[in-house]
Amino acid sequence: MSSQNTQENDTGTDTTAELLGIIRDPAARKFVSSTLWATIKKIPVAGDMLEILGEVFIGLADQERAFRHQRLVDYILGVAAIRRADLDIQDEDLLVAIRRVIQDDEAGKARYYARLTVLMVESNVELEEKLHFLNMLSELACSQIAYAREFYIRDTIPLCGYPDCDSAVRELISQGNGRNLRARSNLVSWGLLQEEQLPAGLDGASGIVYKRTEDLGKLITFLFSENDRQPNAIDKTRKAAxxxxxxxxxxxxxxxxxxxxxxxxxxxxxxxxxxxxxxxxxxxxxxxxxxxxxxxxxxxxxxxxxxxxxxxxxxxxxxxxxxxxxxxxxxxxxxxxxxxxxxxxxxxxxxxxxxxxxxxxxxxxxxxxxxxxx
Known part of the structure; x- marks a missing residue:
């Protein structure tokens, strides 16, 4: 009897781990189906909990399908809104982007995927580079994309209130909250920013400065129109020139x-x-x-x-x-x-x-x- 209970407990533990694995897997979570329901049924719980969980996960699946559908609609409308009549976008370009649009958790990025698709075709970007920027976009959160744009604007446009562009960038870098640190780390890992070690000064202290790379300029140009690359986009004012x-x-x-x-x-x-x-x-x-x-x-x-x-x-x-x-x-x-x-x-x-x-x-x-x- 004890052996049977142990076996049942092990089965419950295994199925619970199996369920948690499915729930935590972003790819699997997007395709909740009867397989998940079958897994849930194996969990030893009392009363009507199984029915409640079933309703919850069916509701989540329906909601996720609705979200995926809306992201796809936003992407297609975005492409249609910005493409030129004489621009020939191949199915291959659309499909590689659509896969990432559907898999992406952030609905707000559909417009970025649309601009990226069209602008890369307009710029005759090679397939390998297209995949690089699509993968990059799928890995960056909207807040990190906003950070990249702010870095780019501060580094390229003289802004009121700062002696020079370097001062404007230093202010942004000095904001050491967790979200900014994570954004900067991801931008460095994707080759959008480059870390440079400063030589030690007279006081022996040294530091790190961040320089934008060519890829940062490309990404910001792909994702944002010229109007969206102006200082007012980050609540700043351009200096009179x-x-x-x-x-x-x-x-x-x-x-x-x-x-x-x-x-x-x-x-x-x-x-x-x-x-x-x-x-x-x-x-x-x-x-x-x-x-x-x-x-x-x-x-x-x-x-x-x-x-x-x-x-x-x-x-x-x-x-x-x-x-x-x-x-x-x-x-x-x-x-x-x-x-x-x-x-x-x-x-x-x-x-x-x-x-x-x-x-x-x-x-x-x-x-x-x-x-x-x-």
């Missing part, structure tokens, strides 16, 4: 440093903005080139120090105190302090007193026009 920003620091004769230089550049078709040296323009605006001036002093053996003014063309925005020492810029122009502002030196007053300044500003303008391809 100009060809040239002139930093207003030292005053020149008749404000020619500002007015003449702006006029020359604008007449060549460049967009120009003027900002004060002490301002938050680095957080609100961006430019392809910056123009900055500064006072230089040179010791003189025969008398007081000789002052001169340096006008520099920079590739990056200067800090409040001056340009970064790493930014060598693309040009440096000098003239005496008196020639820059003749109010400081009465010998420059009168006819022709601005000639040297105008000549220098024209040289600055010419250098910018050439550098910016106008």
């Amino acid at each position: 100009f060809d040239v920003i002139i930093v207003n620091h030292l005053k020149s004769t008749d404000d020619l440093y500002l007015t003449h230089l702006s006029s020359r550049l604008e007449s060549a078709g460049l967009t120009v903005d003027v900002v004060d040296r002490v301002s938050d323009h680095q957080l609100q605006k961006t430019a392809r080139r910056y123009v900055w001036n500064n006072k230089l002093s040179k010791p003189s053996a025969s008398g007081p120090e000789k002052e001169s003014i340096e006008i520099r063309i920079l590739n990056a925005p200067p800090l409040v105190g001056g340009p970064s020492s790493r930014d060598t810029g693309s040009g440096s122009f000098r003239l005496t302090s008196g020639a820059f502002n003749n109010a400081r030196n009465h010998s420059h007053l009168g006819s022709g007193s601005t000639t040297e300044l105008l000549s220098l500003l024209d040289a600055v303008a010419d250098s910018l026009i050439i550098a910016l391809g106008q």
Whole structure:
């Protein structure tokens, strides 16, 4: 008798494990059928529990079929909405995507599968690469796809509130909650982000930076339209962009440093903005080139120090105190302090007193026009 009870208990344990295995298997869970019902019947339980479980699992099966049907409808409508009339999508392209749409637990990803199908065909992506991106999409959760898009936007578009793109990315990376850590780990494992170890600093500390890969750019382009790749998609604002920003620091004769230089550049078709040296323009605006001036002093053996003014063309925005020492810029122009502002030196007053300044500003303008391809 004891042996029989033991055998029955073992049978109950085995069938329970069998049921749990089916329930936990995503593929099997999508095809709940009479086989599952037969398995449930083997579990030794009392009363009407078997009937209750049966009703529950039949209901779950019906619900799952409805979900799969809706995902398939969303996918097909998505493909139909974005495909071009002259685009020939082969059955093979549709079938490999449909299999993953049906198997995917997240209903919200149907639109991603639709865009991925169409855009990969438009881009003439090879079959092996198509399968790579489809497998990638099936493994990434919607929240991880959103994280990838935010990383991409922060890394490619200058955003208000940050000195540069690197600062915007660092803020995202610094958010160390579990969901973000998991997202970053998955993006790295799929080759969308690349970890780079920073060398140790003077304090001996080192760290890791994350760089986007070419595949990240491809995936985001496949999954999101251009409008959905803009800063407002992550509640950010794009910086105002100009060809040239002139930093207003030292005053020149008749404000020619500002007015003449702006006029020359604008007449060549460049967009120009003027900002004060002490301002938050680095957080609100961006430019392809910056123009900055500064006072230089040179010791003189025969008398007081000789002052001169340096006008520099920079590739990056200067800090409040001056340009970064790493930014060598693309040009440096000098003239005496008196020639820059003749109010400081009465010998420059009168006819022709601005000639040297105008000549220098024209040289600055010419250098910018050439550098910016106008």
